Amino acid sequence: MSTKVLHAHRWAALPERGTPASLRLIAWIALHVGRWAARLLLYPITLYFVVSGHAARRVSYDYLRRVGNRRPRWWHVFRHFHCFAATILDRVYLLRGEFEHFNVTLHGKEMLHRQMETDRGCILLGAHLGSFEVLRTLGVTQRNFPLKVLMDVEHNQNVTRFLDALNDKTTECQFLGAPAVFPAGPILLAGMMHCPIILFFGLYRGGKRYDIYFEQFAHEIILNREHRTEEIHDWMQRYARRLEHYARLAPY
Numbered sequence: 212m213s214t215k216v217l218h219a220h221r222w223a224a225l226p227e228r229g230t231p232a233s234l235r236l237i238a239w240i241a242l243h244v245g246r247w248a249a250r251l252l253l254y255p256i257t258l259y260f261v262v263s264g265h266a267a268r269r270v271s272y273d274y275l276r277r278v279g280n281r282r283p284r285w286w287h288v289f290r291h292f293h294c295f296a297a298t299i300l301d302r303v304y305l306l307r308g309e310f311e312h313f314n315v316t317l318h319g320k321e322m323l324h325r326q327m328e329t330d331r332g333c334i335l336l337g338a339h340l341g342s343f344e345v346l347r348t349l350g351v352t353q354r355n356f357p358l359k360v361l362m363d364v365e366h367n368q369n370v371t372r373f374l375d376a377l378n379d380k381t382t383e384c385q386f387l388g389a390p391a392v393f394p395a396g397p398i399l400l401a402g403m404m405h406c407p408i409i410l411f412f413g414l415y416r417g418g419k420r421y422d423i424y425f426e427q428f429a430h431e432i433i434l435n436r437e438h439r440t441e442e443i444h445d446w447m448q449r450y451a452r453r454l455e456h457y458a459r460l461a462p463y
Contacts, residue, residue, distance in 0.1 A: 246300075253293060268288055274291075275287055297417075298342045301415075318423065323409065333408065334408045336397050336409070337411045340458060342413040345413035349423075380399065384450075386454070387455055398447060401431075407430050408432065409428060411423060429446070
C-alpha cells in the first residue's frame with residue numbers, strides 16, 4: 212500500500228482560469244463602486260469556479276477531509292472557494308494601503324513588542340493560509356514596526372537567485388495525516404543569519420475580519436553540520452505541526 216506525498220505546489224500548479232480583463236473589471240468595481248458590490252459579485256463567480264473547476268474542486272474536498280471535516284459537502288467546498296476569492300479581493304485594498312476597510316485583531320503582539328525592543332531583526336515565517344498582505348496593516352497599527360520585504364525580484368536579483376537556490380532544498384514531513392514536501396530554505400536562512408524565527412498567520416474570519424497570530428518559533432537556529440539534514444527535518448516538522456493547528460483553526 213503506497214502513501215501519496217503532498218506537494219506544496221499542488222494547488223498552485225493548477226492553471227489560472229480568470230482572464231486579466233475580468234480581474235481588472237472586478238478591481239475597478241471594488242475601487243469605484245465599493246467593496247460591498249465586489250463582494251456580491253463573488254457569489255456567482257465562486258459558483259462558476261466550483262461547478263467548472265473539477266481539479267480544484269477535488270483538491271478542496273481532499274484538503275477539507277484532511278483538515279478535519281470527515282464528510283465535506285459541496286457547500287463546504289463553495290465556502291472554501293469563496294473565502295479564497297474574498298482574500299484575493301481584499302488584496303486590492305491592502306496593496307493600496309486602504310486598511311480602513313478591515314477589522315484586524317493581533318494575537319501575540321506582546322511577544323512581538325519584546326522582540327522589537329531587542330533591536331534585533333527576525334524572520335517572519337508564514338504560509339499561504341489566509342492572507343499575507345494583511346500583515347501590511349502593522350505599519351499603521353504598530354507605527355514603530357519596521358517590516359521589510361526580503362525578496363524583490365526586480366531589484367534584488369542576486370538575493371532572488373540565492374533564495375531560489377535555498378528553495379530547491381526540501382524535506383518531507385507529516386502534514387494533515389500524510390507525507391508532504393516542505394522547503395528547507397527558511398531554516399537554512401535562519402541558520403546562516405543566527406536570528407530568531409517568529410511564525411505569523413493572517414487568518415480570514417469572514418466579512419471584514421482578520422486575525423493575525425504571532426508565535427515564537429525559535430530564538431536562534433544553530434545547525435550541526437554532521438546532523439544538518441536531520442535537524443532541518445525536525446525544525447520543519449515542528450513548523451508543519453503549527454501550520455496544521457492554524458489550518459484547523461481557520462479551515463476555509
